[in-house]
Amino acid sequence: SQQGEEDPQALSIQEGENATMNCSYKTSINNLQWYRQNSGRGLVHLILIRSNEREKHSGRLRVTLDTSKKSSSLLITASRAADTASYFCATDERSGGSNYKLTFGKGTLLTVNP
Amino acid sequence: DTGVSQDPRHKITKRGQNVTFRCDPISEHNRLYWYRQTLGQGPEFLTYFQNEAQLEKSRLLSDRFSAERPKGSFSTLEIQRTEQGDSAMYLCASSLGFVVGRGTGELFFGEGSRLTVL
Numbered sequence: 001s002q003q004g005e006e007d008p009q010a011l012s013i014q015e016g017e018n019a020t021m022n023c024s025y026k027t028s029i030n031n032l033q034w035y036r037q038n039s040g041r042g043l044v045h046l047i048l049i050r051s052n053e054r055e056k057h058s059g060r061l062r063v064t065l066d067t068s069k070k071s072s073s074l075l076i077t078a079s080r081a082a083d084t085a086s087y088f089c090a091t092d093e094r095s096g097g098s099n100y101k102l103t104f105g106k107g108t109l110l111t112v113n114p
Numbered sequence: 115d116t117g118v119s120q121d122p123r124h125k126i127t128k129r130g131q132n133v134t135f136r137c138d139p140i141s142e143h144n145r146l147y148w149y150r151q152t153l154g155q156g157p158e159f160l161t162y163f164q165n166e167a168q169l170e171k172s173r174l175l176s177d178r179f180s181a182e183r184p185k186g187s188f189s190t191l192e193i194q195r196t197e198q199g200d201s202a203m204y205l206c207a208s209s210l211g212f213v214v215g216r217g218t219g220e221l222f223f224g225e226g227s228r229l230t231v232l
Binding site: 031033035040041042043044045048088090092100101102103104105106107 | 118145147149154155156157158159162164169170205207219220221222223224225226228
């Protein structure tokens, strides 16, 4: 089963614009992570935010987390054509005691047009 | 260290044949994961090892699937009597887990092994 659900499923923007992707999840979490995947390749970790954090920055990335709404957002500022990829949120579920399994959403396909 | 490596990258087989995938994790990582990903979907958890111990196996896995991690190093994922529904990308990842000053819980993925069952 998939814990997280990203929204939108697909997003197409022009280079230089900002891209915002959202993720909703169902159960309490220890942390939430965002990953990127280029077509046909493996996933690459982007950023991790812990359940007691509300916002985190890394370069052009900004992640927010609202545990009361069980949702997170990933903002990519000043997008580039090279940002074209699928983006996945992944949650590390708190309930049940397991803190080692990440459950991924279905992803958002971002296309940045030059 | 060059990261997580998987072999083969691509495998085409006929229905009913057995296939085996190998994963070499980052050497200091004690955690190893297998995920399966089909087109347009996110990775689905299959199984997890801590060192050589297989600690969890998804209910998605039928008895035709088996995974091993002898001596806590490389891992193999074998699929017996393959079916067309097994066609997918099989992803391996490794992790240190949460270790103060060293591990942050992020997964390091290989490039995947794509299986096509005809």
